[in-house]
Amino acid sequence: MRADARRNYEKLVEQARIAFTEFGVDAPLDEISRRAGVASGTLYRHFPTRLDLIEAVLAGQIAELVNLGRGLLTAEDASAALSRWLRAALAHALTYRGLAAAVMNSALDQDNDRASTWHAQMFEVGAALLARARRSGAVGADADPADVLKMVGAIAWAVQDAPDGSTQADRMLTLLMNGLHAPHRSDSRPEE
Amino acid sequence: MRADARRNYEKLVEQARIAFTEFGVDAPLDEISRRAGVASGTLYRHFPTRLDLIEAVLAGQIAELVNLGRGLLTAEDASAALSRWLRAALAHALTYRGLAAAVMNSALDQDNDRASTWHAQMFEVGAALLARARRSGAVGADADPADVLKMVGAIAWAVQDAPDGSTQADRMLTLLMNGLHAPHRSDSRPEE
DNA sequence: AACGGTACCGGACTATTCCTCCGGCTGGCA
DNA sequence: TGCCAGCCGGAGGAATAGTCCGGTACCGTT
Secondary structure (H helix, E strand, O other), X not given: OOHHHHHHHHHHHHHHHHHHHHHOOOOOHHHXXXXXXXXXXXXXXXXXXXXXXXXXXXXXXXXXXXXXXXXXXXXXXXXXXXXXXXXXXXXXXXXXXXHHHHHHHHHHHOOOOOOOHHHHHHHHHHHHHHHHHHHOOOOOOOOOHHHHHHHHHHHHHHHOOOOOHXXXXXXXXXXXXXXXXXXXXXXXXXXX | OOHHHHHHHHHHHHHHHHHHHHHOOOOOHHHHHHHXXXXXHHHHHXXXXXXXXXXXXXXXXXXXXXXXXXXXXXXXXXXHHHHHHHHHHHHHHHHHHHHHHHHHHHHHHOOOOOOOHHHHHHHHHHHHHHHHHHXXXXXXXXXXXXXXXXXXXXXXXXXXXXXXXXXXXHHHHHHHHHHHHOOOOHHHOOOO
């Protein structure tokens, strides 16, 4: 990549980060390019879709999350490790007003090639942590890892506009953890 | 309301229902008015905001949900009643590609005056069912009714674009119910 | 250091959608 | 039948997404 192209790339990501914080997911792309001091054509060259730009902004954060998860894979208490990592994932999903949640969710949907390898790694780590917790006997429910990660993203979405968002998110995640710990009860479902 | 005004109102709601099913929440309003055979000014006269139109579409369905809940308040098994009603609420939240979930969620956020009395009734019924299940001893967690309803909406949002959406939603709701039934464990949370 | 080609940049332009405004007309009532 | 409040229509301004191509700057080679 040429030196000028790299400069513009970095300026765009930086301004996108700011704009997403300020306006949320739907920040006008033209505004971002304007602030970065480049034309909109340049923005679309580097980031054909909005999602591409979003992922560039989140890349670093996701890498941290993956590293944290890998470290926790050797932690003493498998259940606490899972809980800790899910909380970190929730914090991640809450950044930029639920932006990360939207990406996480769309990445989990189809085997979307556009949804970068970062999310694949994240899913892998989450699945490993969940499997380990299950083997240790702390998690009884036969939950699908994708379900659990989706729930985390869903919680982030649900509280994104609430005034006391993070408090509420915390309670909801506790509810989810409870569901994981409890033995699976299929009888709780009505037979319609 | 004048006869012509009423006719147009009804045509708009009908076409909005179709358009929301087809395009999702973001269906172009101009397209709706075009299909209804009225001008866009007329649409905006009846429904100043998109939310107003959405609520008009959902009104009947919400009323049914409230009635179902009221009936279930006298059911034998309080826990099963709650479970049954939450499943109905989930089905409601899934309609029109997660549109209902978005409305439900925003209605629960702040004491939003714009969010109609419909949703207030829904919240009331849900809270009553939850309280009754708790008194019966079946629900141990001290969950906030708003949290529970938000989770239902969140699940609907999370699966809205997934191919096997309703299956996944089902599993996730079971997870939630498990969390409600389990005794509350504050120890599942790491002390950071 | 000069040069040529590669590929990047700019920004005007089209398309889409939201929403407003106001002249003209129509339905309901006396 | 006649009046008029209030409704209707549709043009149009504003914001945003995304495209296109002429001009230009960078990089590698000589």
